[in-house]
Amino acid sequence: MHIYDNYQSASALSKETLTFLTEHSIAPSPINYSVIYHYLGQRNSELTAEIDFQLTQKNALDGVLLDDLFVKFLSNSDNIENNLLQPFEQTLSQTLDKIDDQAQSEEVILANLAKADHALSDDVLHKPLKNIVHFLIGTISNAQKQHQKLSDELAKTSEEVTLLKTKLKESREEAVHDALTGLLNRRGCDDKLQALDIKGRHSSLVIDIDDFKKINDTFGHQVGDKVIQRVAKIIKSSVSEADLATRYGGEEFLIVTPDQSLTQARALAEQIRLSVADLKLIQRKSNTFLPPITISVGIAEMADDNSWPSFFQRADQALYQAKSAGKNCCINA
Numbered sequence: 001m002h003i004y005d006n007y008q009s010a011s012a013l014s015k016e017t018l019t020f021l022t023e024h025s026i027a028p029s030p031i032n033y034s035v036i037y038h039y040l041g042q043r044n045s046e047l048t049a050e051i052d053f054q055l056t057q058k059n060a061l062d063g064v065l066l067d068d069l070f071v072k073f074l075s076n077s078d079n080i081e082n083n084l085l086q087p088f089e090q091t092l093s094q095t096l097d098k099i100d101d102q103a104q105s106e107e108v109i110l111a112n113l114a115k116a117d118h119a120l121s122d123d124v125l126h127k128p129l130k131n132i133v134h135f136l137i138g139t140i141s142n143a144q145k146q147h148q149k150l151s152d153e154l155a156k157t158s159e160e161v162t163l164l165k166t167k168l169k170e171s172r173e174e175a176v177h178d179a180l181t182g183l184l185n186r187r188g189c190d191d192k193l194q195a196l197d198i199k200g201r202h203s204s205l206v207i208d209i210d211d212f213k214k215i216n217d218t219f220g221h222q223v224g225d226k227v228i229q230r231v232a233k234i235i236k237s238s239v240s241e242a243d244l245a246t247r248y249g250g251e252e253f254l255i256v257t258p259d260q261s262l263t264q265a266r267a268l269a270e271q272i273r274l275s276v277a278d279l280k281l282i283q284r285k286s287n288t289f290l291p292p293i294t295i296s297v298g299i300a301e302m303a304d305d306n307s308w309p310s311f312f313q314r315a316d317q318a319l320y321q322a323k324s325a326g327k328n329c330c331i332n333a
């Protein structure tokens, strides 16, 4: 969705939005601003209809209603940063710059008026002029205070926008990462796959922890979770930045190694397998060692006619063979 067409129209719409908010005594928070920005720009007919209805029925808008409308129509996180926060931040910074310019010219005027006041004697003839100068000094000083107040409020709003951007970034990260291990989740993996050229020479590894049910049954689910975390840690430290390391299911992981041959992927699989087999884990509660943890790995290299699912399916079939071959081993598709 296009929120603005060019700098001038966006700028005009921003000014209109701030004026509207002031006229309706609504705080210029990012959420209120963005709802009204959409309303005045007529970007969403349902949103426009709801606000028009409120205005004609009650002749009033409040923050709670605007919050609701924001959630209902605008809180699509993909749009928020690019289409709302950035233009809002730009407008804020331009407004702050203008207030700064204004403050500087007020300083100059005040200095000139002070000079004029000084130059005028206490002579009765100068009194009317002196009164005018004093009146102007008072008026401009008041305006200066008001501008300072507005500038402080806008600076606070600007901090709020920065906080909102951080939270958005965090929630985007959360949405594509697995909470237990910090690896990519399926959605994160799918997102990253879209950026890869499917025609490239990629390899994939499907990794599954062996006899994991037994670990859960013997030591409990929490210990099972710890084992998943330790295996994930080994995976994370073994892959490169370019690799897509994903927790694909409960105790199953998928690694996609872009631009890597089957031989290279096999070497990575063996390295991970040996590191996992070397793990020495103790259950603190009972002070007993867990039996050795092992993994099985299926590896495939992208074939010409493969789609992503068929590519992973081939690695998955190789994993199945590794399980049938006695586990704790790697098998190529």
Ligand SMILES: Nc1nc2c(ncn2[C@@H]2O[C@H](COP(=O)(O)OP(=O)(O)OP(=O)(O)O)[C@@H](O)[C@H]2O)c(=O)[nH]1
Binding pocket: 208, 209, 210, 211, 212, 213, 214, 216, 220, 221, 222, 223, 224, 225, 228, 249, 250, 251, 323, 327
């Ligand atoms: N602790 C823990 N267990 C999980 C999680 N997700 C799945 N599981 C358990 O993982 C176990 C997987 O068991 P199976 O699919 O039978 O596999 P397995 O015991 O590893 O057997 P093989 O694959 O043949 O080696 C099940 O008992 C699930 O309940 C999780 O997030 N945490």
